[in-house]
Amino acid sequence: MKQVKHISRLFLSFFLLVAFHTSRSQRKTIDQKVDSVLHLMTLEEKVGQMNQYNGDWDATGPITKDGDKQSQIRSGMVGSMLNVTGVDHTRTLQEIAMQSRMKIPLLFGQDIIHGYRTIFPVPLAEAASWDLDAIQLSARIAATEASAAGVHWTFAPMVDIARDPRWGRVMEGAGEDPYLGSLIARARVKGFQGNGLGNTDALMACAKHFAAYGAAVGGRDYNSVDMSLRQLHEIYLAPFKAAAEAGAATFMNSFNDLNGIPATGNKYLQRDILKGAWKFKGFVVSDWGSVGEMIQHGFVKDNYEAALVAANAGSDMDMESRSYIQNLAKLVKEGKVKMEVVDEAVRRILRKKFELGLFDDPFRFCNKERERQQWNNPEHLRMEREIAKKSIVLLKNNGILPIRKQSAKGSEPRNIAVIGPFAKAKSDNLGFWSYDWPDDSTRIVSVWEGMQKKIGADTRLLYARGCNINDTSHAGFTEAVAVAKNADLIIMTAGEARDMSGEAKSRSNIHLPGVQEELIKAVYATGKPMIVLVSAGRPLIFNWTADNVPAILYTWWLGTEAGDAIADVLFGDYNPSGKLPISFPRTEGQIPIYYDHFNTGRPATSDSDRFYRSAYLDLSIYPKYEFGYGLSYTTFQYSDLRLSKKKIKDTEKIDVTMKLTNTGKYEGEEVVQLYLRDKVGSVVRPVKELKDFQKIKLQPGEAKAIHFIIDKQKLSFYNDKLQWIAEPGEFDLMIGASSEDIRLKDSFELVK
Numbered sequence: 001m002k003q004v005k006h007i008s009r010l011f012l013s014f015f016l017l018v019a020f021h022t023s024r025s026q027r028k029t030i031d032q033k034v035d036s037v038l039h040l041m042t043l044e045e046k047v048g049q050m051n052q053y054n055g056d057w058d059a060t061g062p063i064t065k066d067g068d069k070q071s072q073i074r075s076g077m078v079g080s081m082l083n084v085t086g087v088d089h090t091r092t093l094q095e096i097a098m099q100s101r102m103k104i105p106l107l108f109g110q111d112i113i114h115g116y117r118t119i120f121p122v123p124l125a126e127a128a129s130w131d132l133d134a135i136q137l138s139a140r141i142a143a144t145e146a147s148a149a150g151v152h153w154t155f156a157p158m159v160d161i162a163r164d165p166r167w168g169r170v171m172e173g174a175g176e177d178p179y180l181g182s183l184i185a186r187a188r189v190k191g192f193q194g195n196g197l198g199n200t201d202a203l204m205a206c207a208k209h210f211a212a213y214g215a216a217v218g219g220r221d222y223n224s225v226d227m228s229l230r231q232l233h234e235i236y237l238a239p240f241k242a243a244a245e246a247g248a249a250t251f252m253n254s255f256n257d258l259n260g261i262p263a264t265g266n267k268y269l270q271r272d273i274l275k276g277a278w279k280f281k282g283f284v285v286s287d288w289g290s291v292g293e294m295i296q297h298g299f300v301k302d303n304y305e306a307a308l309v310a311a312n313a314g315s316d317m318d319m320e321s322r323s324y325i326q327n328l329a330k331l332v333k334e335g336k337v338k339m340e341v342v343d344e345a346v347r348r349i350l351r352k353k354f355e356l357g358l359f360d361d362p363f364r365f366c367n368k369e370r371e372r373q374q375w376n377n378p379e380h381l382r383m384e385r386e387i388a389k390k391s392i393v394l395l396k397n398n399g400i401l402p403i404r405k406q407s408a409k410g411s412e413p414r415n416i417a418v419i420g421p422f423a424k425a426k427s428d429n430l431g432f433w434s435y436d437w438p439d440d441s442t443r444i445v446s447v448w449e450g451m452q453k454k455i456g457a458d459t460r461l462l463y464a465r466g467c468n469i470n471d472t473s474h475a476g477f478t479e480a481v482a483v484a485k486n487a488d489l490i491i492m493t494a495g496e497a498r499d500m501s502g503e504a505k506s507r508s509n510i511h512l513p514g515v516q517e518e519l520i521k522a523v524y525a526t527g528k529p530m531i532v533l534v535s536a537g538r539p540l541i542f543n544w545t546a547d548n549v550p551a552i553l554y555t556w557w558l559g560t561e562a563g564d565a566i567a568d569v570l571f572g573d574y575n576p577s578g579k580l581p582i583s584f585p586r587t588e589g590q591i592p593i594y595y596d597h598f599n600t601g602r603p604a605t606s607d608s609d610r611f612y613r614s615a616y617l618d619l620s621i622y623p624k625y626e627f628g629y630g631l632s633y634t635t636f637q638y639s640d641l642r643l644s645k646k647k648i649k650d651t652e653k654i655d656v657t658m659k660l661t662n663t664g665k666y667e668g669e670e671v672v673q674l675y676l677r678d679k680v681g682s683v684v685r686p687v688k689e690l691k692d693f694q695k696i697k698l699q700p701g702e703a704k705a706i707h708f709i710i711d712k713q714k715l716s717f718y719n720d721k722l723q724w725i726a727e728p729g730e731f732d733l734m735i736g737a738s739s740e741d742i743r744l745k746d747s748f749e750l751v752k
């Protein structure tokens with residue numbers, strides 16, 4: 001027997017040795033190929049690889065009307081195009097690239113943020129599902145559809161931590177928390193890149209916007225950012241580090257200046273941290289025009305200097321500013337930028353083109369049959385409806401939900417009125433960063449259509465628009481009230497239009513737009529039972545509605561299958577399980593408000609305790625809805641908290657167990673959240689930090705033991721020397737249904 005073991009061990013080690021050398025030799029092969037191409041290129045052709053133009057079919061930034069891009073592609077002056085989709089368009093330009101001297105294939109990049117043909121819930125909505133597998137699958141489907149349309153590279157995931165809902169791009173990220181944001185960043189990178197860049201259903205991911213773009217002063221897009229390096233590393237860089245560790249192929253730098261230095265020209269970010277400490281091997285693309293925008297920043301005097309600063313700072317590709325293509329060769333010839341800087345950038349870009357297999361076959365993503373197959377994939381629609389349901393957050397329910405079906409006990413309401421500007425909305429369910437297709441009017445499911453498919457034969461749907469999304473007209477109120485009076489139940493639809501959140505959509509007023517809340521009040525006055533649906537890409541403020549109506553569902557922007565997903569929840573075919581990934585403020589004056597704040601020397605601990613405290617005299621200390629909040633049609637009991645140890649060294653772990661029981665009458669999923677508080681630190685520590693969570697499905701009456709592990713990583717933070725350390729001392733452990741709704745507590749000590 002011993003003999004056999006010895007032989008198998010020998011075989012295994014030989015196999016591992018061969019595998020190691022094979023992968024090394026493959027990697028070495030790509031690097032050798034890159035160098036062999038690089039050595040044949042002229043300086044101008046190298047700079048061409050660092051140049052990215054927008055296609056002439058669409059634009060996602062201020063466009064520059066200038067020369068003939070196709071002739072520039074033909075002369076090898078373009079490395080990548082964005083906003084070019086569809087096999088025909090990409091093939092056309094790739095064929096032109098193959099006429100260039102070096103025949104280096106183009107990269108086609110696109111904002112595939114939450115879907116391409118099938119539009120998924122906006123990322124902030126998906127974050128509310130806390131379902132990492134579903135989020136990864138959403139990105140995987142988006143990649144499958146977009147790569148079939150000739151796209152190689154998505155400018156996603158956007159991983160900017162955001163704590164100011166006045167900032168329109170909060171819809172594009174994963175909310176306020178670095179732990180949840182890091183896990184979601186990793187899931188999205190894995191989803192987009194799938195089984196690796198050599199597969200034709202993979203999209204290169206692009207972690208953006210590097211860095212701290214979400215911390216713009218006043219929530220005003222493109223505005224300045226200023227923060228300690230400690231906060232930068234602990235909060236804002238965390239999801240980027242996770243994306244890099246997950247193998248993100250590219251990064252995109254951001255428009256903002258950070259501590260006085262524009263991110264595009266920020267050597268600390270791009271070379272010291274990303275390419276240095278994190279050993280990132282991909283390439284960095286600038287955001288639209290951000291190289292040239294350093295002139296407006298007052299950081300450089302012209303495009304010549306912008307190109308010098310950006311290239312030396314580690315910005316490898318220039319999106320749309322033309323600073324590189326117009327100046328970089330000259331800068332190298334003048335010795336202002338070393339050839340090594342250009343070579344390193346071009347190596348990074350060429351390496352990705354080799355990994356994508358584009359040198360073997362520049363047209364491998366231009367497959368008409370695959371494009372046709374992925375154009376109407378019913379499975380994609382089914383999966384979109386699944387994650388859309390999981391993203392809905394039940395904010396309030398006095399028992400009116402779920403709507404009883406005719407078949408169930410208690411009769412279904414005979415007349416249901418669906419009122420408001422979103423009742424029959426179609427594209428407004430898609431949100432920002434989505435695409436318009438000719439068949440959207442039939443393909444997108446409205447709330448009205450979702451309800452029609454659900455109601456029984458004896459139920460009638462009534463409709464009134466009541467008002468527009470964002471104007472002051474009350475002309476529709478009379479009709480809406482009259483329709484409500486004829487109904488047994490009101491479904492009020494409210495929210496913001498698809499272009500009211502997103503890039504360059506910062507707003508100082510994030511109340512329900514227009515006269516929508518007045519409409520809700522007018523219809524509510526009829527005394528009929530009412531459920532309010534709020535569709536938005538960001539937290540909105542609707543305090544009267546929140547305080548008065550019996551039930552509210554936050555339905556975000558849920559994508560192509562929105563109406564079906566909402567109807568599934570309204571009628572109880574799915575028990576809502578979403579939890580808010582971002583705090584909802586009571587007023588704009590309460591912003592920024594987030595759960596993992598410091599205690600201060602005079603903490604406000606209750607609404608009565610406001611004097612001489614870090615609180616407003618005229619406002620509650622709490623957000624309207626806190627991070628991690630979300631209700632269910634059932635109830636859950638948290639019990640039996642046990643820690644395997646009460647004292648650990650930093651090499652040890654604590655097994656945390658608790659029991660979760662479904663004490664209600666519906667099957668449901670609960671996001672059990674684990675928070676820690678480091679009671680005393682060499683720098684002050686937050687009153688709590690999310691350190692783990694599990695989403696658990698239980699049948700009525702079912703109980704389950706839930707396990708968490710506390711290790712050194714979960715106790716660590718950046719000290720004032722930017723060392724990632726865990727300090728001895730006492731920790732509070734809190735387990736709850738939200739960051740405020742703490743159900744179980746204990747404490748433990750980390751000892752030397």
Ligand code: GLC
Binds near residue numbers: 111155287
């Ligand atoms: C935009 C956005 C960025 C996007 C890029 C290309 O300005 O800031 O997120 O990927 O330009 O569309």
